[in-house]
Amino acid sequence: MIPFFEASGFSYEAAWGLSTVIEILVISLLVMFAVAMVIYADRKIWAAMALRKGPNVVGPLGLLQSFADGIKVFLQETIIPSAANKGLFLIAPIITFTVALMAWAVIPFNSGATLANINVGVLYVLAISSLGVYGVVIAGWSSNSKYPFFSAMRAAAQMISYEVSIGFILVCVVLWAGSFNLNDIVKAQQGHVWIINGFVANPLLFPVWVMFLISSLAETARAPFDLTEAESELVAGYQTEYSSMAFALYWLGEYANVLLMCALNATLFWGGWLPPLDIPVLYYVPGTVWLLIKILGFFFIFSWVKATVPRYRYDQLMRLGWKIFLPLSLFFVFAISGYLMATGHFA
């Protein structure tokens, strides 16, 4: 887009600034639209598994339900508890929402089609996802209420626990791809095993992907790891005191994070914008379509898990994170780097 603006008479810096702002807006708008549709899909899938109809009144098949909900919360009153720490109480949902959108900057939507094609894309995603916990923790503390506070403490411990194993899992992928750049990681998966695109077909990396999928459920605090908003114990967790748009920002941020984790699963293990098989015919379908199919497939798995798996107890969650995933992921780091050294992958 930069050449277009330069041709229209802008200097390079102005053209760069303008095109970046436009790209950011386009990505954010698309992600927000995807979030609205995915919330609808989540409710429909959940309803179908419970033999209900789900949203079916607003618009054809209830397709406009999310937008109706959006307008509804927008028109509601924002209630701030009198004992709350007002500034932080209002900043917290903004942090969650902003951070959920920030990580999309490095996701490659097609060959080379990223907002920021940086060298350390994987680390950037890890850094941004580690920021997500602040929205929850600050909300819990500033609400000045016991249930949100419990929820905030759970969230802090949970996110730190699973980030450790996610870090090791990413190391495995980076070792094999030989790059931190997400675009290069996708390219490294082309024809990885025979004609299959994607690290997931590799017997050493398949268990790593399973761990990553479960850890991404925990990292986004989705069922069965949604202890931060366990309604039977904590009312609504950190969101208890929130209303109207502030509440909606959490809702949107949470789903944007879920979509991001689906995109990461697709990008890191399932070949991102590459077609599933390395056959020339399949490359006629645009890469964005393949990525979208993979993201939605993973989202279906996320909804499916939410509808069918009962919630973990807190000590079970910690046990899974520290006693099972941490040693296992560490083992796979050793195994994979050992295998790569033995086969001369680094030479």
Added chain:
Amino acid sequence: MIQVFAFYLFASLVIASGAITILARNPVHSVLWLILAFFNAAGLMVLVGAEFIAMLLVIVYVGAVAVLFLFVVMMLDIDFAELRAGFIQNAPLGVMIALVLLCELVLGVGAWKTGALQLGVASGMAQTPGGLSNTAAIGALLYTRYLFLFEAAGIILLVAMIGAIVLTHRQRSDNRGQNVGRQVARRPDEATVNVKPAVGQGVTL
């Protein structure tokens, strides 16, 4: 132009949030300002081309260390007026430490500027050798030239971690921990007993 603007934005935010970290009355606010300082410092790192260090700064300090800070500070019920009571008494020590740090900074920057120690280019950013990416350049140095120092640092951290666990770990005999292996290995015939007690007699289990 945009680099200069970004530099001054990040630099002034680092200094401002660093100052407010100290001045804030509420410890939770202090930690949050500290996080903002870390974040902007990471921005400065990106500007000089050290994106690997920048991301590590965010992951390690903002993502882990500061979360633990916040976790602890949130649960404290500190009366800050009481903490500030010893300010005059402790001020000379604080000033001394500040002076030592200032001297070290001046010495360090001075030595770097003279360039006698070959620490890097004295003007602007230091380029990575051979057009390597940041990460590869650091890795190549860390795992060859500084391998033993790096491993030693690792061992020290490991010892510190084990020490902390040993010091705080206490075996509790009164709690019933979950033994997943035992649960999974349990079969229906050993979990249930079929009894037919006679009328008027109880059951001993």
